[in-house]
Amino acid sequence: MVQKPKTQAERTASTRKRLLDATIACLNEHGYAATSTPLIARRAGVSRGAQLHHFPTKAELVVSAIEHLFERHLHEFREAIQQVAAHEDRIAAAIDLLWAAMSEEQTRHTWIELVVGTRNEPVLRDKVQEVARRLAQAMLETFMQDVVQGPALPEVAVLITTALMDGLLLQRLAGLDDERAAQVIEAYKAVARLATVALQMGQIQPSPKDAP
DSSP states (O other), X not given: XXXXXXXXXXXXXXXXXXXXXXXXXXXXXXXXXXXXXXHHHHHHTOOHHHHHHHOSSHHHHHHHHHHHHHHHHHHHHHHHXXXXXXXXXXXXXXXXXXXXXXXXXXHHHHHHHHHHHTTTOHHHHHHHHHHHHHHHHHHHHHIIIIIOOSSOOOHHHHHHHHHHHHHHHHHHHTTOOHHHHHHHHHHHHHHHHXXXXXXXXXXXXXXXXXXX
């Protein structure tokens, strides 16, 4: 069967995806400082002109790449959590799935490189922080729709979860082994179970921002 030629929109989407995937790979392998747009273009197999057409600056390319990476994980998270049986501990399952996504090697290295590597670049740092806020909001909405069954989950609960995992990622760079990290996650799941019960009993109230 003769394949239909790709449309312009399909070619554009394919080129952008190659550039974004190449950016993530370069950040993972070379670090933020050593990652350049010519290096990314070569890795993606596209011309410099094509790279500049889609992403004129390194900042735009890097921020788009991290958003691309986390949106992919968010999509995978949503699909996985929907497979959890109704009688299972959905909060614990969600914590496991989120940690698996964040601690995946490529994600871990890319995120840490961006957080640490852009600390002296205010404009790029602000862009990364804005992406992080949008992704945190998307994660909260996912928890509300697909995980929590009962009273509304306070926004701070998701922030605590991601802050804990960010800290564990940095601890792993400092030598924390996988076993100890797993122990921390298990302890946190126990705390989350207690907090969920307290929320259901009305002992924890959503903040005014979270209240309906």
